[in-house]
Amino acid sequence: MIPDSGTTPRSLAHRSAGQDLVRIVQINEEIKSIVAVAFKINIMALNAIFLAKRAGSTALGFGVLSNELRVFSQDLKNAMGGLSGVIHKAVSDVSVLLQDQRMLRLLQEAEVRSGGNIRVREALRARYDRMEAHRANLALQRRQLQLVLGNVAQLVELGGVLAKSAKIEAAYGQAFSSSLSQVSGEFDGVVEEIRRSLGHLNKSEFFSSR
Amino acid sequence: MKATQCFFQDGEHKWLAIVRDPERPDALIDTNEYLVAYNGAGLLLDPGGAEVFPAVFSALSAEFDPAALAGLFASHQDPDIISSLALWLEFNPKLPCYVSWLWASFIPHFGGSAESFVSIPDEGMEINLNGLPLQAVPAHYLHSSGNFHLYDARARVLFSGDVGAALLPSKTDGLFVENFDAHIRHAEAFHRRWMGSNEAKRAWCERVSRLSIDMLCPQHGAIYQGPDVERFINWFDGLRVGVAVG
Numbered sequence: 536m537i538p539d540s541g542t543t544p545r546s547l548a549h550r551s552a553g554q555d556l557v558r559i560v561q562i563n564e565e566i567k568s569i570v571a572v573a574f575k576i577n578i579m580a581l582n583a584i585f586l587a588k589r590a591g592s593t594a595l596g597f598g599v600l601s602n603e604l605r606v607f608s609q610d611l612k613n614a615m616g617g618l619s620g621v622i623h624k625a626v627s628d629v630s631v632l633l634q635d636q637r638m639l640r641l642l643q644e645a646e647v648r649s650g651g652n653i654r655v656r657e658a659l660r661a662r663y664d665r666m667e668a669h670r671a672n673l674a675l676q677r678r679q680l681q682l683v684l685g686n687v688a689q690l691v692e693l694g695g696v697l698a699k700s701a702k703i704e705a706a707y708g709q710a711f712s713s714s715l716s717q718v719s720g721e722f723d724g725v726v727e728e729i730r731r732s733l734g735h736l737n738k739s740e741f742f743s744s745r
Numbered sequence: 746m747k748a749t750q751c752f753f754q755d756g757e758h759k760w761l762a763i764v765r766d767p768e769r770p771d772a773l774i775d776t777n778e779y780l781v782a783y784n785g786a787g788l789l790l791d792p793g794g795a796e797v798f799p800a801v802f803s804a805l806s807a808e809f810d811p812a813a814l815a816g817l818f819a820s821h822q823d824p825d826i827i828s829s830l831a832l833w834l835e836f837n838p839k840l841p842c843y844v845s846w847l848w849a850s851f852i853p854h855f856g857g858s859a860e861s862f863v864s865i866p867d868e869g870m871e872i873n874l875n876g877l878p879l880q881a882v883p884a885h886y887l888h889s890s891g892n893f894h895l896y897d898a899r900a901r902v903l904f905s906g907d908v909g910a911a912l913l914p915s916k917t918d919g920l921f922v923e924n925f926d927a928h929i930r931h932a933e934a935f936h937r938r939w940m941g942s943n944e945a946k947r948a949w950c951e952r953v954s955r956l957s958i959d960m961l962c963p964q965h966g967a968i969y970q971g972p973d974v975e976r977f978i979n980w981f982d983g984l985r986v987g988v989a990v991g
Contacts, residue, residue: 630799
């Protein structure tokens with residue numbers, strides 16, 4: 536419930552939705568870049584399979600790994616689809632909260648200037664309750680986003696292991712060794728890029744702000 | 746949720762339409778918001794009402810970084826055009842809003858301060874979007890007394906505010922006009938009533954006839970493209986406006 540007007544701090548109506556919107560937009564942009572990189576991985580995995588097939592018996596281990604990398608890239612693509620959905624919902628929820636806060640601030644001012652008019656106070660209370668419901672919804676989204684990011688991070692760890700194993704296998708590729716090394720190195724680089732982006736995301740103040 | 750559709754692209758030069766929200770309450774008229782993007786910067790045209798802000802903001806974010814918005818352009822002062830202003834300014838307090846000088850002291854009732862506005866003189870002005878010249882084209886009294894459209898000569902796109910608007914049946918959700926004769930029936934009553942001056946209408950028709958336009962993009966309804974642009978201008982020129990019963 537909203538506290539008594541005499542004790543209601545003005546800042547209550549305007550905590551941090553504006554800042555949260557800036558933060559969620561930054562997260563969204565980072566996620567969009569990860570999605571673009573994930574798409575690149577898909578193409579790279581296909582190339583790796585073709586290369587392993589061309590190398591034939593000299594790259595049997597690499598062939599197995601390139602298939603695994605292909606599966607990984609599909610899983611990553613699906614995970615990114617889920618992440619895009621969650622982030623889109625979170626952007627929308629923060630925008631709604633911004634709307635609530637704007638209205639609440641105006642109503643608070645009206646309440647103060649009207650000397651605590653009862654109807655304004657009722658409207659203020661209703662708007663406050665609505666905002667709290669939206670805030671709870673956003674907290675849920677925040678947890679959901681963290682959960683999905685955690686899952687993606689686990690998946691990326693697996694991708695890292697696969698890429699490193701592919702690098703080792705590439706060394707046994709005889710005549711194809713240098714091409715296989717190049718492909719596995721690119722894979723490793725891209726996985727590292729995603730890992731770095733995820734690291735930035737986890738440090739976002741959006742997850743610590745309340 | 747609103748959908749974002751890119752309908753013009755030439756490298757880093759894009760026009761996006763943010764359209765058709767199936768979750769929009771029936772009481773709200775459907776609106777189109779447009780983004781012109783050039784070399785990483787964007788200008789959002791008629792950003793919409795406060796009630797649709799979450800839908801517009803999230804749809805925009807899916808395709809463009811809102812932090813890269815260089816400004817807002819309001820064709821006129823109506824609530825479905827610019828009542829979301831305060832919310833955009835919460836996101837970025839330095840975002841300038843281009844609007845007719847006539848409304849520069851009225852629109853702050855929606856939010857913002859004197860510093861938030863770039864007043865457009867009656868004769869129009871050029872707006873430079875990160876190197877892309879855009880022209881604010883006068884369209885006064887169509888329908889607002891201080892009214893501007895925005896022309897992008899490189900893309901050959903004219904954003905035409907309420908001119909060309911059509912109140913389409915709920916299941917008509919195409920981005921472009923597909924059958925001009927069928928479509929224009931949904932525009933006629935709107936133009937007769939909302940456009941207040943035959944003289945202003947004539948002047949606008951002559952003015953835009955001199956521009957090369959591939960797409961004419963209204964704030965409500967579907968986009969006119971190709972030969973439908975000229976069809977529309979001719980139709981509008983012949984329409985008697987400023988008519989109300991009673």
